[in-house]
Amino acid sequence: MSQTPEKKNRFQVSREVQEEFVNGVAETMLKMAEKAGEAQKPLTAAPMGMPYLPTTGREYGGANMVRLMLTSMDEGYQDNRWITFKQLDQFQKDNPDLKMGVKKGEHGVKLLRPEEIFFTVNEDGKWKFHTQEEAREIEAQRKQGAELPPTQHKTLFYPFTVFNAEQIYGFPAKEQPAQAMKETERNDFVERFIASSGVVVDHHNGPASYSHAENIVKMPFPDNFARSDDYYAAKLREFYTATGHNSRENRQKDLQTLKSQAFEEMRAEMFSMLAGAKLNLPMPENSASAQIANWSQKFSGGDVHEVFRAVADAAKMVTAMNQFEAGETPKVWWFPKDEYWQVLQENQVDRYVAKGVASSPMSTDARNAPAPRSERPALVDSVTAFQETDDPVAKARLVLQNPDFLEMALKQDPNAVRDLASLCDTLSQTLHMELDEKSRTESAAHRAPEQQTAPAPRMRA
Template sequence: MKYADLALAQAKVLIELMKQGKPFLPVLKPGDPSTIANLPYNPTTGKAYRGGNRVMLYLVGMTNGYEDNRWLTYKQAQSVGAQVKKGAKSVPLRYVMFPNGQEAEQATVVQPWMDKPRTFFFNVFNAEDIDGLPPPPQRPETTPAQRIERCEALLAASGAVIVHGASQPHYAPKADKIGLPYPERFVSPDAYYAVALHELAHWSGHETRLARDLTGAFGSESYAKEEMIAETASHLMGVELGIGHDPSQHAAYIHHWMKIAGEDPSFLYTAAAAAEKVCDFVGLERFSYEPMLPPEPEVEVSDVAIPALEDAAKDIAKVAARAVVPAAEMVM
């Protein structure tokens, strides 16, 4: 299946799940320890997949019931003495490189003088469809004190102005300040930091930082898109910091996210790439496993054109529900 076709199929899956009342990205389970270290990663490099590729593997893993979060190419499996099972189906991923050598998810704004970026595609298989791999390694657990220390260090290093005593969490772009209730009003320290990191994700979008559109009123499409980016970013930070994620606020945006997924399936992956930039910007320390192979190019790629998603998106736009949400003044 082509990348564009799979992206479209995954958008349909998300829409149907959201219609059932499930949160955006149903893999986001509040406080579930089993998901804390559940980042799709390549065992030959030890590194987690990023951006849209991460979302793609999350959803394929969920729909196929995979419990192993390791994904690697056919040749990588062979290189470690393993073999892909007969009849196993691969998942297409993409890798975008700019002429200056930057990967798309790590690149800043594309300059006018730059040539068109090149997109490569490669296929990976889940470890459950590969014979001969050793059991997956366990990620070390952290103590509550260690989690608090890391969260506090990340917030402090950002330089964000945080004002406590607010009635509800928010980020005010004009004042460039984060407002939070006092920590004792949250059910746990992890819950407090999860909310703080969500607002930090919004903070990163200020015009002096990553310059995202923060002008949309509550209920607008631009507001909903920003929420999708902030939710994905806070989830990534929650996974890396071991505090989990709470999707309980998704209900306010669910109809808009269904509409966005229906009309533009590619935005799910655009939002994921933007969320990775948020994590990089705030200096999130990434966990990596011990690689099974010495450092080398991570993927076997071929240069092909990106299939257009726009026409295909029209076929599922009717699936997305449309709703009117009350207006508000702050980015939550």
């Protein structure tokens, strides 16, 4: 005689729904990254606007927004309208002249509907559920001295399915398609948004990075980028990392473990995807399918709540960007009020000018202008950048760029830099031989043999 399977309670259902949702997001990220790798080009998507419900005009928010945007990017949807089957049925009844329906073989996307529950735990350990009004009344009585168990609350999630407008035949076309920003408009928008946020951006000779100790985003000089797309994709990613500072979202208070670092990287990659979809920007070069696959394997499932929070955190900054674009003050608590934006933008321009960078880097005019001369990095900057990176290639480059740093390294531990010195010596000889050959070839074409100059002495590191 077969046993009847035990009915799952609402908490088990909610947990499984969240796990399925997060795994779906991770799988979509992985699939998109693999596609970009196979095509050997940056991951990007044409801007289609924020996903919204066409019957009400309400935008989907939080983690639901992330999943719908990722799905649109993966499937190539150019329509940002999403609707449930029940809402579509009602829309059909309200418009009997239209003949609409979900196309055969199409599958919807599962989203999450949150529900707050309130309960108390009795002496026997059993839970008693209450409405929100009852929970407030219990807490009011407790403040007056009543001996009642404290109320607790949890957020549970239930699934619902939506379909994109392109999956529905007969669905009316959008009245006003979203207009993409021109390149110069987009660049100016990103500059104003970052400057108005109070995040400081400076330029240096190293890679794109964020210094938590200095609370500064450090960008390579614009002439190191082939396109403005790449420059602004990298800048936005480092900007998002800066939002985790303890003066803002305070996400970086515990980044000593691989797990916490992975979640912070996931947030940044997720934000890069969403910002790319909005502004037609590529994913930064450091994004890779292997990286996302590692997150999917190690940090989903049992850590589903953390992954879900990472997705929601990334969506929060995209929402802030949309609010800024609409002329509103973003509703994140640390974002400065609009009365300070002008001063913050002027301060950012002053920092650019001090480094010889155009006030709007990588604009068309800036790319046609002579490239700014990069100065040798100061010793303190090289040491700071050296300590903040784990990339051995970047470390070697920083050592070589600063003679004082190289001399310090040789004095502190000659054995540790012996291989580096040997490599530099070999490289120096190879370059010298190539330069000698080039010099002889050019001299033979333009000078008499007796006028050729002797080669310069070789240099050793």
